[in-house]
Amino acid sequence: xxxxxxxxxxxxxxxxxxxxxxxxxxxxxxxxxxxxxxxxxxxxxxxxxxxxxxxxxxxxxxxxxxxxxxxxxxxxxxxxxxxxxxxxxxxxxxxxxxxxxxxxxxxxxxxxxxxxxxxxxxxxxxxxxxxxxxxxxxxxxxxxxxxxxxxxxxxxxxxxxxxxxxxxxxxxxxxxxxxxxxxxxxxxxxxxxxxxxxxxxxxxxxxxxxxxxxxxxxxxxxxxxxxxxxxxxxxxxxxxxxxxxxxxxxxxxxxxxxxxxx
Amino acid sequence: xxxxxxxxxxxxxxxxxxxxxxxxxxxxxxxxxxxxxxxxxxxxxxxxxxxxxxxxxxxxxxxxxxxxxxxxxxxxxxxxxxxxxxxxxxxxxxxxxxxxxxxxxxxxxxxxxxxxxxxxxxxxxxxxxxxxxxxxxxxxxxxxxxxxxxxxxxxxxxxxxxxxxxxxxxxxxxxxxxxxxxxxxxxxxxxxxxxxxxxxxxxxxxxxxxxxxxxxxxxxxxxxxxxxxxxxxxxxxxxxxxxxxxxxxxxxxx
Ligand code: SF4
Ligand code: SF4
Ligand code: FES
Ligand code: FES
Numbered sequence: 412x413x414x415x416x417x418x419x420x421x422x423x424x425x426x427x428x429x430x431x432x433x434x435x436x437x438x439x440x441x442x443x444x445x446x447x448x449x450x451x452x453x454x455x456x457x458x459x460x461x462x463x464x465x466x467x468x469x470x471x472x473x474x475x476x477x478x479x480x481x482x483x484x485x486x487x488x489x490x491x492x493x494x495x496x497x498x499x500x501x502x503x504x505x506x507x508x509x510x511x512x513x514x515x516x517x518x519x520x521x522x523x524x525x526x527x528x529x530x531x532x533x534x535x536x537x538x539x540x541x542x543x544x545x546x547x548x549x550x551x552x553x554x555x556x557x558x559x560x561x562x563x564x565x566x567x568x569x570x571x572x573x574x575x576x577x578x579x580x581x582x583x584x585x586x587x588x589x590x591x592x593x594x595x596x597x598x599x600x601x602x603x604x605x606x607x608x609x610x611x612x613x614x615x616x617x618x619x620x621x622x623x624x625x626x627x628x629x630x631x632x633x634x635x636x637x638x639x640x641x642x643x644x645x646x647x648x649x650x651x652x653x654x655x656x657x658x659x660x661x662x663x664x665x666x667x668x669x670x671x672x673x
Numbered sequence: 674x675x676x677x678x679x680x681x682x683x684x685x686x687x688x689x690x691x692x693x694x695x696x697x698x699x700x701x702x703x704x705x706x707x708x709x710x711x712x713x714x715x716x717x718x719x720x721x722x723x724x725x726x727x728x729x730x731x732x733x734x735x736x737x738x739x740x741x742x743x744x745x746x747x748x749x750x751x752x753x754x755x756x757x758x759x760x761x762x763x764x765x766x767x768x769x770x771x772x773x774x775x776x777x778x779x780x781x782x783x784x785x786x787x788x789x790x791x792x793x794x795x796x797x798x799x800x801x802x803x804x805x806x807x808x809x810x811x812x813x814x815x816x817x818x819x820x821x822x823x824x825x826x827x828x829x830x831x832x833x834x835x836x837x838x839x840x841x842x843x844x845x846x847x848x849x850x851x852x853x854x855x856x857x858x859x860x861x862x863x864x865x866x867x868x869x870x871x872x873x874x875x876x877x878x879x880x881x882x883x884x885x886x887x888x889x890x891x892x893x894x895x896x897x898x899x900x901x902x903x904x905x906x907x908x909x910x911x912x913x914x915x916x917x918x919x920x921x922x923x924x925x926x927x
Contacts, residue, residue: 418834420768422775423689429740429760514883514903521882528828531886532740532765540833542880549879552906552914608899612907620856620927622804638899 415534427534434530441523444646448653452503455656459497462656464663465579467571467589469656470596471499474567506564506652509557514608515645517551555609565600572597578671587671589658596648596655603648606637675700676755680708683762684720686771692760693717699750705738705761706745709773721772729892732820736773737762742822742890745773764825779830780821783841786875787848788868791860807856814851814901816893817844823887823897829880840877843887843897849876850901853908869908878905 416424428434455462455471462469463481475484477498478491490501510516521527528535543551572593578585604610615631618624637644661667680695697712706724713720725731727746734745739753739760753759767775792801824842825831852858853868861867872878883906887897895901911918 415832415834416765420687421765422683422685422763422769423691424683424762424765429737429762431739431757431760432741517882518884521884527882528832528884528886531826531889532737532742532831535828535832537832540829540836540880542829542877542882544877544879548882549914552910555907555910555915608903609907612904616904617908617911618927619807619854620804621806621810623927628806 428530428532430530430533434533438523438526438529441519445519445523448649451653451657455660456499456503457497458660459499461660461663462499464589464659464669466575466577466581466585467593467659467662467669468574469659469663470568470571470593470652471503471656473571474502476501502564505557505560509554509561510645510649512551512554512557513645514554515642554607555613558604558607558609558613561600561604561607565597565604568593568600569597584673585671586673587669589662589669590672592655592658596651599644599648599651602637603641603644605634606641606644608638608641610634611638678708678750678753678755679758680712681758681760682709682712682717682720682773684717684772685769687769690769690772692762703750704746705748705750705759706734708750708759709745709761721770721774723774730818732818735764735820735822735825737764737825742826744820744822744892747892764821766825766827766831767821777821777824779837780819780824780842780844783845783876784848786841787845787852788860788864788866790852790855790858791863792857793859794863796857801857803856810900811851811854813895814847816895817847818893819844820892822890822892826886826890827881828884828886829877836877836880840880841875843881843902846872846876846878846881846905847895847897847901850905853905867912869905869912872905873909873913878902878909881906 452471462472463484465483468475468484472480472484474487475498476488476490477494478488479494480488480498494501522529526535527537527540543549572590575590575593576586577583611631611634614634615621615624615627618627621628621631662669676699677696678699680697681692682695684690684693695712695716697708697716699708706727709720709722713722722734722745724734724746726733729744729747735742736745737743738745738748742764745761761773763769763773763775767777767779770776821844824844827842829840830837830842849868849872852860881902883898883903885898888895888899891897
């Protein structure tokens with residue numbers, strides 16, 4: 412049985428923490444933002460509409476793989492007509508898995524949702540703690556596989572951003588606010604993926620002798636620089652996809668008109 | 674200029690104790706340790722406190738100030754408002770000896786459980802040659818002053834006494850990481866012991882949930898979680914959780 416900081420032998424202090432700063436602000440804000448995102452993403456994923464405003468495809472619905480996808484959203488319908496639900500549900504599981512197993516989001520949800528610990532030197536409310544040694548949390552070790560899949564998604568969403576340089580009729584040479592939104596979304600997703608800890612390991616971190624692999628060493632150095640900002644990219648890209656989807660939804664539903672630059 | 678500060682200092686031993694109030698003079702430029710020393714000199718001659726260098730380099734004066742694990746000698750009084758109560762307690766993860774002094778032998782036990790650097794058999798001392806780029810990464814970890822603030826803050830043992838046996842803590846997982854990344858360490862060739870495998874089995878790396886409190890409190894600003902623990906978790910994943918890596922490991926071993 413765990414008895415925390417009141418274990419026998421330790422200095423007898425009954426307070427859970429003696430911290431005087433507002434240590435609870437960070438976990439509260441984390442939970443609030445993540446819950447807001449989850450609610451928004453769930454609604455939009457089940458919505459099954461307003462996800463395409465030619466030439467813009469919402470990142471929640473890309474790649475659009477089912478036959479029930481609206482025309483113009485891609486021709487690769489590897490999932491047939493039997494799929495009657497929202498096509499977003501077919502793909503969202505991968506970015507979801509990528510973020511759930513991300514080292515940064517793990518820190519965020521262990522602290523925010525599970526209070527394990529809520530903040531440093533603030534006792535957690537649990538009697539027992541086993542960490543990431545058992546199912547399901549041990550599955551977080553599969554993060555690198557989600558990273559590889561995430562790269563495929565990045566390529567597809569970058570392709571979507573390139574397609575946004577065509578106009579609604581399919582002619583090249585267009586750019587509107589939507590184009591900017593999709594490009595920004597793709598860039599943020601690349602920054603998030605390239606700054607990933609698994610990326611850093613695969614690209615060179617697992618080597619013992621950098622001197623034998625100058626190119627990988629160089630790549631590792633660059634990824635390491637991005638890696639120090641991984642938390643920033645994690646949040647920026649989360650807002651990025653949500654805002655990109657919101658923009659497409661607003662245009663597709665006719666709520667706003669896309670402003671075209673040329 | 675000088676002012677009178679309100680201090681609350683934990684005094685006691687294994688049989689019990691509590692916070693005691695003191696009003697004590699503080700002068701410009703002082704650190705918390707100076708004020709503790711003034712208490713010893715003027716009001717509490719038997720107050721126990723461990724210290725040595727007063728320069729943040731010996732790692733002796735670890736304690737908790739307003740609930741935050743810190744070095745007494747590196748915490749400036751200027752970070753507190755003059756009317757703020759300053760609470761000083763011993764580290765709350767290790768058994769208390771008396772007042773601000775704790776018994777940190779848990780850490781020495783864990784240190785002994787990590788096999789030492791093991792050079793290639795054919796090299797004699799003085800013959801070690803390494804490239805700077807190869808050792809650079811692990812040199813960050815050599816900045817450690819063994820203050821054990823990270824060990825004290827890690828919730829795995831701080832909040833769960835029963836995990837102490839199976840978890841070595843950030844400081845010693847970092848040590849394994851350091852040796853694992855070392856270009857000349859040949860423990861596996863010499864003895865067959867794979868350091869990464871022991872990180873998972875004997876040292877409890879899986880307990881760590883990368884919540885980064887060790888990094889937050891390290892007075893040497895070592896990026897313990899990002900540069901030592903996560904890379905070690907990735908190495909464990911190579912060995913134990915990545916079927917594809919089993920095929921490629923030989924090719925990617927250098
Ligand atoms: S990151 Fe891991 S080792 Fe460091 S304090 Fe958190 S749980 Fe402990
Ligand atoms: S890693 Fe940092 S916090 Fe931990 S013992 Fe070393 S110097 Fe102290
Ligand atoms: S660590 Fe965050 S995406 Fe890999
Ligand atoms: S007295 Fe040496 S670190 Fe504080």
